[in-house]
Amino acid sequence: MEPEAPTPTNASAVRRSPFIQPGYTFGSVTDKIGSIVLTRRFGKGWWAGFLLAFSLVLLLMYSMTYLFVKGVGIWGINIPVGWGFAIVNFVWWIGIGHAGTLISAILLLLNQTWRTSINRFAEAMTLFAVACAGLYPVMHLGRPWFAYWLFPYPNVMGVWPQFRSPLMWDVFAVSTYFTVSLLFWFIGLLPDLATLRDRATKRAHKIVYGILAMGWRGSATHWYRYQTAYLLLAGLATPLVISVHTVVSFDFAVGIIPGWHTTIFPPYFVAGAIYSGFAMVLTLAIPLRAAYGLKDFITMRHLDNMAKVMLATGLIVGYGYVIEFFTGWYSDNKYEFFVAMNRLFGPYAPFYWALICCNLIAPQLLWFPKIRRNVVVLFVMSLVVNVGMWLERFVIVVTSLHRDFLPSSWGMYEGTRWDWFIFVGTMGLFVALLFLFIRFLPMISIFEMRELVSETSGHEGGD
Amino acid sequence: MATRRPRIYGLLAEFKQPEQLVAAAREARTAGYRRMDGYTPFAVEGLAEALGRRSTHVPLITLIGGIAGGTGGFLLQYWAATIAYPINVGGRPFNSWPMFIPITFEMTILGAALSAVLGMLALNGLPMPYHPLFNEPRFALASRDRFFLCIEARDPRFDRAQTRQYLESLGPQAVMEVENL
Amino acid sequence: MTPLDLAAVRAKLEGKKGKHYWRSLEELADDPRFEEMLHREFPRHASELRPGVDRRAFLKVMGASLAFAGLAGCGVKPEEKIVPYVRQPEGMILGVSQYYATTMTLGGSAIGLLVETHEGRPTKIEGNPKHPASLGATDVFAQASVLELYDPDRSSVVTYLGEIRPWSALLTEIQSAMAEQKGTKGAGLRFLTGTVISPTLAAQMESLLATVPDAKWHQWEAAGTDSVREGSRLAFGRYVGTYYNIEKADVIVSLDADFLTSGAGCLRYAREFSRRRIPDVVGGMTRLYAVESMPTSTGAMADHRLPLRPSEVRGFAAALAAKLGVGVAGSSSSGVEFADWIAAVARDLQMHRGASVVIAGQEQPEEVHALAHAINHALGNDGTTVFHTDSIEARPTNQIASLVDLANDLDAGRVQTLVILGCNPVYDGPADLVFEQKLLKAGRRIHLSSYPDETSALCQWHVPMTHFLESWSDARAYDGTASIVQPLIAPLYGGKSVHELIAAFAGQPEAAGYDIVRTYWKKELGGDFEAAWRRALNDGFISGTQLPAVSVTPLSGPIPAAWGAAAPSEPGKYEIAFRADPAVYDGRFANNAWLEELPKPITRLTWDNAAMVGPNTAQALRLTYTIDSTGGEHGQIHVDRARLEYQGRTLDAATWIVPGLPDGLVVLHLGYGRSRAGKVGDNLGFNANTLRNSAAQWGGAGLRVSKISGSTYTLACVQFHSAIEGRELVRVATLDEYHANPKFAQQMLEEPPPGLTLYPNAHEYNGNAWALSIDLNRCNGCNACVVACQSENNIPVVGKEQVMAGREMHWIRIDRYYEGSGPEALDNPETHFQPVTCMQCEDAPCELVCPVGATNHSAEGLNDMVYNRCVGTRYCSNNCPYKVRRFNFLAYSDWDTPALKMLRNPEVTVRSRGVMEKCTYCIQRITKARIAADKEDRPVRDGEIVTACQQACPSEAIVFGNKNDSASRVAALKANPRNYGMLAELGVRPRTTYLAAVRNPNPELEKGGGHGA
Secondary structure, eight states, X not given: OOOOOOOOOSHHHHHHSOXXXXXXXXXXXXXXXXXXXXXSOOOHHHHHHHHHHHHHHHHHHHHHHHHHHHOGGGSSOOSSOOOOHHHHHHHHHHHHHHHHXXXXXXXXXXXXXXXXXXXXXXXXXXXXHHHXXXXXXXXXXXXXXXXXXXXXXOOTXXXXXXXXXXXXXXXXXXXXXXXXXXXXXXXXXXXXXXXXXXXXXXXXXXXXXXXXXXXXXXXXHHHHHXXXXXXXXXXXXXXXXXXXHHHHHHHHXXXXXXXXXXXXXXXXXXXXXXXXXXXXXXXXXXXXXXXXXXXXXXXXXXXXXXXXXXXXXXXXXXXXXXXXXXXXXXXXXXXXXXHHHHHHHSTTHHHHHHHHIIIIIGGGGGGXXXXXXXXXXXXXXXXXXXXXXXXXXXXXXIIXXXXXXXXXXXXXXXXXXXXXXXHHHHHHHXXXXXXXXXXXXXXXOHHHHHHHXXXXXXXXXXX | OOSSOOSEEEEEEEESSHHHHHHHHHHHHHTTOOSEEEEOSSOOTTHHHHTTOOOOSHHHHHHHHHHHHHHHHHHHHHIIIIXXXXXXXXXXXXXXXXXXXXXXXXXXXXXXXXXXXXXXXXXXXXXOOOOGGGGSGGGGGGGTTOEEXXXXXXXXXXXXXXXXXXXXHTOOSEEEEEEOO | OXXXXXXXXXXXXXXXXXXXXXXXXXXXXHSHHHHHHHHHHOHHHHHHHSOSOGGGHHHHHHHHOOTTGGGGGOOOOOSSOOOOSSSOSSOXXXXXXXXXXXXXXXXXXXXXXXXXXXXXEEEEEEEOTTOTTTTTOOOHHHHHHHHHHHOTTSOOSOEETTEEOOHHHHHHHHHHHHHHHHHTTTTTEEEEESOOOOHHHHHHHHHHHHHSTTOEEEEXXXXXXXXXXXXXXXXXXXXXXXXXOXXXXXXXXXESOOTTTSSTTHHHHHHHHHHTOSTTOTTOOOEEEEEESSOOHHHHHOSEEEEOOHHHHHHHHHHHHHHTTOOBSSOOOTTOTTHHHHHHHHHHHHHTTTSEEXXXXXXXOXXXXXXXXXXXXXXXXXXXXEEEEEOSSSSOOOHHHHHHHHHHHHHTTOOSEEXXXXXXXXXXXXXXXXXXXXXXXXXXXXXXXXXOOHHHHTOSEEEEBOOTTTSOEEEEOTTOOEEEEOXXXXXXXXXXXXXXXXXXXXXXXXXXXXXXXXXXXXXXHOSSHHHHHHHHHHHSBOTTOSOOBOOOOOOOSOBOHHHHSOOOOOXXXXXXXXXXXXXXXXXXXXXXXXXXXXXXXXXXXXXXXXEEEOHHHHXXXXXXXXXXXXXXXXXXEEEEEEEEXXXXXXXXXXXXXXXXOOTTEEEEESSOOOSSSOTTTTTOSOOGGGTOBTTBTTEEEEEEEEEEEEEEEEEEESOOOOBOTTOTTSOEEEHHHHHHOTTHXXXXXXXXXXXXXXXXXXXXXXXXXXXXXXXXXXXXXXXXXXXXXXXXXXXXXXXXXXXXXXXXXXXXXXXXXXXXXXXXXXXXXXXXXXEEOOOOOTTOHHHHTOTTOOEEEOTTSOEEEOGGXXXXXXXXXXXXXXXXXXXXXXXXXXXXXXXXXXXXXXXXXXXXXXXXXXXXXXXXXXXXXXXXXXXXXXXXXXXXXXXXXXXXXXXXXXXXXXXXXXXXXHHHHHHSTTEEOTTGGGSOXXXXXXXXXEEOOOHHHHTTOSSOO
């Protein structure tokens, strides 16, 4: 663990402070980041963390096997509450993924240089989150072995998917999202893979990174096309990321169920996604920068900016909550109004109030610069928001379903231990993948850091 | 002479600073060299122009890919829902096009993104595991902190001795011959 | 373990023929190696091979049972010649079902049935339209009886002390027994049967007893009608059978009688009653006053309901009688607190002399029946709405006295041979008789029953009894019409009928049931017997055999004041009332999973009974409940247990709060807490018989109730939320309101015009447009439709745990809502039933959201469900505003038990795990009719298609048809001003619509508000 670099405390200083501590050269940046992968040895901490996460992955495997053998009846779902943890977690994970794309694409278009040092692992986070999310739609099927029926392929039955169903939109949106994120991430990695290939001393490294680098040699012509393509991808990923959570929100908004059938959902879901996403980036960035001594690259100013984004999106989400109740009341629709009241005072009221505290009240602390710059508080805050956003999805899915039109069919839902096993399992999967990522790939974009060096530290790039 | 493949790939000049490379590239071009390329650890502004690269086709390819994906996506839904297997779903018309929009959109993005990436790789001739430049040990620094200018042997004005002299006149760290095994 | 290959299996099966073949396959299926092979051959089905899940073990065990394996050769046609109802007997066309008429008896009543058979397998019970006691309708017990037929738990062998014996061994035993008894004129011989309404059996018994004059024949029904019998004797001096013509009655007063859903003739009464519940029916709407203790369907249908403890009813009856001038010695003190009620009712009755009827409940003491007879007589109802005949029972007996007599004889050691025919006194005998001990004092005990039950366990000889669908017999319906019981299939588990066993005692061991019944009627009918017999078998009954009316007059003179005196209520003590369970009756149906899982009409409880109390009583006893967060209101409720102490005997039972149940009363249903019912029925609920005693078999005062603090019990209730939350789901008006504005229902909420949509008329339905109409004014919540649907559509049973999780599978459910304001709301709410099927919405929300198009619309406007396309996202169910879709969360259908395979309707897919299912308007029946129509190149006629629920409904509340056919009944009903669509305001355009309920309250009582006093 390296000594904490002097971090400015007062506001103006932070605002002026560079996104990379001075004194770095092309070479030192390259070596510092590259060495984490190439030379640094697997610490005890890494092993401990990885094995813990992996044991959760084993739990996931076990639970899924049991699920596929027995059926979704092992979960708490029932009639009327046909969807439970599976969909809640699906939306939650997808939401988390959004920050990565946002940072890498939108901030790139907005020319926010501070994204440089966080976009790489933010994108990785996106991929892994979407991977976790992607498990659920398959798991929650009554007959998962027919999951492929959701894809349009010519078949002897001559039937096709029903493209009017929001679930079909999900299939396309999520798979597109995953593909594009993967491309974006890999293209971003390409020059760094070349760097690793050239720095590599171990034979295995040489071979693997050699293959992955595809023979990249930093030709000016290549760089020229490369940047065009990268920019175009960013331009494409931006509307994509907006559309994905919009489509996810359609799963509910298209439904007829009071509490789902709301036009505010798309923007409100997207904001929520970014909100939770940035929370997760903080949750990851804060320990990482400490563990791998990257405080010089992921500076206080980064954390400060991310906190601000959280505050902003948090307010949008809050607006969503308010509008839901306004429409419930203003529509003069007894069902809508009942759902609103049922959320406030019904059997699931504790969940609702908890989510209000986590998502609406707690984040208001971020108005204070002192809080934004207190790493510990910020970390806790990010966890709180993650919990809050999970609760939000739970409230939307469950409280709308459990008491809909006919009082005769009102019921309640509660996750069984299998619901929890699988949820925790996907968390394990997510963390395990991250652990592998930070060990085998540069968690910060090296070539972009070099650019940053050449921009900030003028011409002293060479040694 | 033109038919015989030259024994060496070209001459490689190493610079410390991106600006030096850009200047050198501009020099060499005015000196009439054409078959040359710069190699840098990150995208150096103005280098491509200095080497006389004109616009690339990547945006066009992307546009085409996007259009193809979008129309393909819509036609698939339209065909499946109204021609291949028309069924009455919830009293909606077979061609309830407003509900086909989301997928059409996603397919547009997918088509565009795939063609942008694959197009870029194709134009760059990647993947290309072997390249003569890799024969030069110092070239490894091109992905770290050195900036190289390579005048290839294929260049009509290329002459081993003269070109080397010329390159050294540009004040590089070193000039190396790149072998073409 | 060496894997076993198919060749080996075949080899193993070689040389095994017929029945053995199947038994072997069963063995193989149980063979782990065979199973392993299956897993290898069909990996995907491997999981489905396992029946259900552990918690549904009872079905698994059913699967494991081998006892019946021999039958799977299936479709064993009876040897005797029986006559199909619609088609010629010869040439059974494969795949074409045949209908045979038969009769089911329960307690002292009989209803005529038509039984659908596929290739000789009875699969579905339907009512016999020609039969007076059925008119085409059925009750839940008849519907579910077909499941009992195949129940693998039924006993299949004669046993002596638990060891298998041949029939011949029993015969020798019987011969020696008779030989002994002949000497003593049968002084030591006793026969115990249920209420016998079979003329043939009666004749057999008489002739048998003629040979052994001192032998005694006892009768016992746990849910018997002693008070009805004794009441008639009290009133007329002799046993008289009484039945009613409800359709002629303008005013009906029920004295704690649930005549619409229980007792002999209830199906007919429900039909007749419903015919008079149409607001603008000729002769005007009938008015029903119900005085009752346990809230019942009849009370729910009543225009005025007065909750009274059973003991108070007697006082009420006396007071009413007094008001009507039926002499009561002295002035009855009781009944003053509801004097205005009595006055109003009396006045109403007076105004409808000769067109009114007063009916007393079978649980009411004989005095109340006598009073009812007297009142009816005084009102001149005899001969118009009330008819007296000789009793339909072969030998009317005061059964409780008869049982006590038997118990005493046993105790005194006067009984050497006791023959128990089909009843189970050890379980359902009054506790004070301690029958299980006295029984053992009989040297030779022979028990004939369909299950090895509590009584079999204490008898040396157990003889399997045939199911009524397997045996010949006959019975008299409520009006005396002799009905023939003819078998649909040879006995699946061997077994003997009562007739055959009695014949054995009479020295004709090899007499077949067929011959016994036939010879009896040959004697009776005479004339051209063959034709008459053939016709009788065809119709299911012998026309013209209803008993002639007898003219009797109630004993004149003053009625003793004691009758009117309310039972003294001891302070701090409560009153207890026992009732037959609406689902498992007196316990004989305890092993019937369909009935166990049937939500009981008022309480909506499944799989249990409970000590039911009114809200105030619950408060006084500090009884509480908590709703579990799994399943919630639609699943599991944790309730307090209470200790009931009645006449020195105690029972710890779960408690359940029932609005409308009078204060100070605890009601307990019979039929639960059985220890030897079978794998399904063992140890469910609480045994009320442990509190019953012969002095007061329907309960009485002096009950001590104390909450057992800290001890709770979990009940599976499918609808705990009873408030309608001010939503216009059930629409009700009074008759006056209706006359003022017939369209009140439609005006409660506006329905969006058809054009108001993004896609106006995207699809036209010009051909058949199937639709359903449900009349809320007629439905009395009897549940027959629910079981009929379960039987017709192969709907699986899920078990108590799954019901508690909120996963029951019924395609049609009967929602129950309470309505009322102020104290009324709890103490005497208005109760509404609402059957809910799939609404077959034209713009179905469920279809839109299915990603694989597994549910979509047919050209005839049906919301079709394509099971084998369904991947189980459950999105459709979420998006269904009516929540009528049902999901196979686990492998609910039993894929293994051969007997249950025979039960299934071959025209309906058996759904696998992970598949959504729902009501399809019995599409298999629609298709069948459409094919028939197409063959004859004609349109489907109205009434040609009858859905299972419609068919079972006694009150004709459900009508199915083509709404495009202006001549059809359903079209007419849709044009009815009362017609409205539930949640139609959502714009889903439901095909199932409702006819709003119209109540006919007495203006005099209206001020009291809506319903009660």
